[in-house]
Amino acid sequence: MKPFAYVKPADVAGAVRAVSGEPGAKFLGGGTNLVDLMREGVERPDTVVDVTGLPLDTIDELPGGGLRIGALVRNGTLTADERVRARYPVLSQALLAGASAQLRNMATVGGNLLQRTRCPYFYDHAAACNKREPGGGCDALGGLNRSHAVLGVSGSCIAAHPSDMCVALAALDAVIEVESVRGTRRIPMTGFHRLPGDTPEIETELAPDELVTAVELPSAPFAARSRYRKVRDRASYAFALVSVAAALEVRDGAVTAVRLALGGVGAKPWRAHEAERILLGGPAGEESFTRAAEAELAGADVRPGNAFKVHLARATVVATLRELNTGEGTA
Amino acid sequence: MTTKYAETEQRQAAVKHVGRPVDRVDGRAKTTGEARYAAEHRHPGMAHAALVHATVARGRIESLDTEAARAVPGVIEVLTHENAPPMKPAPKRSLLNLSSLASGTTVSYLGTDEVHWNGQPVAVVVAETPEAARHAATLVRVTYRELPAVVDFAAEEPNAVQQKGSMIQPAGGDKGDAAVALAAAPVSVDLRFTTPPHHHNAIEPHATVAVWDGDHLTVHESTQHIAWLRRHLALRFGIPERAIRVLSPYVGGGFGGKYAVWAGTLLAVLAARATARPVRLALTREAVHRTVGARTPTVQRVALGADAGGDLTALIHTSVAMTSRIGGMPEGVVSPSRHLYDAATIHLRQRLVRLDLLANTSMRAPGDSVGSFALESAMDELACELGMDPVELRMRNEPARNPMDGKPFSHRMLREAYEVGAERFGWRERDPGAGSMRDGRWLVGMGVATAYHPSMVMPAAVTVRMDAGGEVVVRCALQEIGVGAATVQAQIAADELGVPLEAVRVEIGDSELPEGPGAGGSAQTASGAEGVLAACRKLKESALALARRSPDSPLRGRRLDDLEARDGGLHHGGDGETYAAILARAGRDHLEAGGRTGMLKFLARALNDRRRWVKAACGAHFCEVRVDQDTGEVRVSRWLGVFDIGRVINAKTAAAQLRGGIVMGIGMALSEASQVDPRTGRIMNPSLAEYHVPVHADVPPIDVQWLDVPDPTMPLGLLGIGEVGITGVAAAVANAVRHATGKRVADLPITLDKLL
């Protein structure tokens, strides 16, 4: 990897000062994505600001029943937190479905939010990639695109967002707290990631000098009945072809609360607002689940390699909602 | 183990080591981190090399800018075709010198501005640290004049040409008129199959540490063939073989990928010579994919005709595979169809396309693994058409002699394997209806397929030395790629000499040792065994000759064939003498014996053997899969393999080899494929994150059994077990998926999108 300066500030103020006015600086958390990309030469920071010494590694209660998760809480720690497992099982399950135990022990919540795509053309310097080199073109469009996104894509990028955690956070209406020398601000999770449009290299609303300090989960009692279902090419340790984060509350056969988000199919973690709109207040059942899934996927923009994802996503949404509705098949 | 096996074990357990589940002799070294692999050898002043890969499939290098790379602190040299010392060309392939097959490609690396595949090394950076080398390699700027390249295997299929066969490897054959018979058959199937390229992906990436001392070269290497590598390096660098020492005591997996000599090895040696420094070149995972050949993709047609009772009247199996313009091995894709079924007519053809891709190479059971997928899937489909049990269909068509030429089988107990397997697996509980078995959201299916892999023996030179204290050292340059090479030969030597296993030490992995066979073709154990048996016999003869000189010896007047080697000596009934006593009386501190087979003698014997027999390991796979009703995810939930593999030397390592083959077969069935961009010829998943080998969660408990009946024509009666395990596996999975879902997936891997 390209040589870089390394600093390890002890507090948040020091960390954000270290990147202020330094466009070549990057925050480093667990390193599971950034170190890999640096070794591949995709990321080439001049300065690496190691934030793992910052006191942002606690999970705290919020007034009203939510949780505030420090940005440096390791994914593994988060999966095991009893409050998360009881109140937001979808989040614990999403994290456990991702990567391996070793990687979860390293990866931080903040880093996971900023995880970059697995598009093979993004990784390969011999290929054209607008995300890696803006304006360079996109070899995935007419290439091997089985793993690519079908929702929210553009003519310049069809890369899928790879995170499992983010899909659960999108479903849970999480809020991202960020800090810079200009102060603190809060960004709703559903607005945190950007669609590629003409600028696929810009992936989030985060300014280059802003540090993610925490993720807040608002109180969501119905989320106690939530589930993450991940479909992939092997039984474990693989990125999602399709994943579904869902929470469902049904009373007297009618949907009284629902949250739905999709992974593996979106250019960003995909909150299925349209499907939720159709489901809410209507009957809970195979027919409505299918209709909702189809409506959400109606706008899919597919290529030969990834057209199957529309069918797979529909089937996975329906199956996940069915399980939540009937309580079956939690294994 | 079957009952038969268990009895054998009990009877022999008291004195014999062969057949027992002995722990690996290197288990401790491998579990404590003590075992050192190629890249882990350090030499004073050692520099580190990294490769720069071409980014076009075919062309000429127009310009090379190495300035930025040279400016990286620690960079010693950037070698390109403009400044690298020359290497001699790769030798022409000849069956009289099998080591000529060691060339991975025919390319003169850094000796030409020509680019022959997307990924070919075009520069090597040598630096003081691996980090500097790797970073500098990213800064080398190369421009190319691109030339038209043929890289799309699927698109080239119509241009395939008939493969030329040889006596060793026929490329086709006919028995009767299969086309006519197929047309007339009352029941038939005609299917087209495709298999993608597969990469070995041994967990240890290829690595070389090259050290020149004048014109003497030492190479620490991860290789499956020490002797070939040494001979090849001698040819390419113009030095005598005796000036080269190859050390390869531990190989972190091979599977065929470390059999030939690939660019990294040659370039490490070249870089060491050019920089006058010891050089380590440990390939990155990406570089393994870009510079080490893979298994060819295939397109196959299998058409089967049968009468209403299920007797095969026609078997047609044709294939298209690839080689490269710069090398590659034509695979015997239709090979299983030469041996498995007693069809009245047979038509076999292999065709090839030549591509501007990296040369293909052998990977675990070349030909048989992919060929068995097609043939055994088609047999299953025919069983469906006939409404017949697929085991019954196979048994109905089990041949008494080799179907193509009527030669006798040296050994074939496939029928017994199926009988044992069907009983143990509970095959009769299978409801034959597609989609008839369920478990919650899972559709359950059960499938079978036949495993088959030819057996052979290669020459091996072995010496055995015994000292007065009873310590035995067996020496042969075998390769330990995970099969337990030293362990099994120690067991064989211990039994043959009648000494305790602990008394035997086996030295392997060093070209200074007597020349061994390669670790390939499932032949290393049998080949080594033949050498060990011969050397041990000579040693016993020497001991007996010494004993007979003494009037006091109870062995006086005895012939070796009358004696039993046990308890550390030679015995005849109650009479006998220990080796220690014989040596002591003769005033000798040791005995040593050994021998080697010349290549011509070996070839003559091999050809003669081939004329007389068809010999192979075979087996029956039984598997159960679960397919998610909504998503099409496939999980293998149960596996049984019953094998006819002749005598088993070590019940523990043999089971491991067979299971390992099945695990790799499960990967082949469900998830493995190298993805080549058809526009550029570039492999787009050169990583373990995106090339999906099976993980723990993909692999159920695998029950392996063997019949344990020695083959009369092989050393110790063993048939070789490294490859037979993978053959038939993908078909067994596909057949189980067919049973679970009613869908015949003929294109590997069986990913869920093919089941939606």
Next chain:
Amino acid sequence: MRVNGAVESLDVQPWVSLLDALRDRLGVTGPKKGCDQGACGACTVLADGVRINACLALAVQYDGREITTVEGLASGEELHPLQAAFIRHDGLQCGYCTPGQLCSAVAMLAEHRAGMPSAVTERSGELTEAEIRERMSGNLCRCGAYNGIVDAIRDVAAQEAR
């Protein structure tokens, strides 16, 4: 940094990974390099008892930490129970993934004892075969010694439970 109980003072550039620092600078070659991308688990070591992929860790980030590699599992000549069980159950072939499997298994048992869940965790909390397989899925074995590895871990877990 402490490596297997010994204090190691090391001056490395910040772009040197923990894995390369161990293997190339300290000569601790038990941790293996299989992919250098966090995709195989061969480099698994324990950092203060927690399993991590040393290839994706920068050595500087682990300043002052306690690193345990496969070389640190045995007590002198006495093998760690898992090492002995791997040999007994033949949970290895070529041996290259073995150090990573072993370190991973040591930490995995500790994680399970500490109540950390996995993707297949049932309420009972029992360490079933499915649990072991899921929890060990970050360690690839291309030789396919998975059955032996799982048997070895089950054996040791059962010994511990007694």
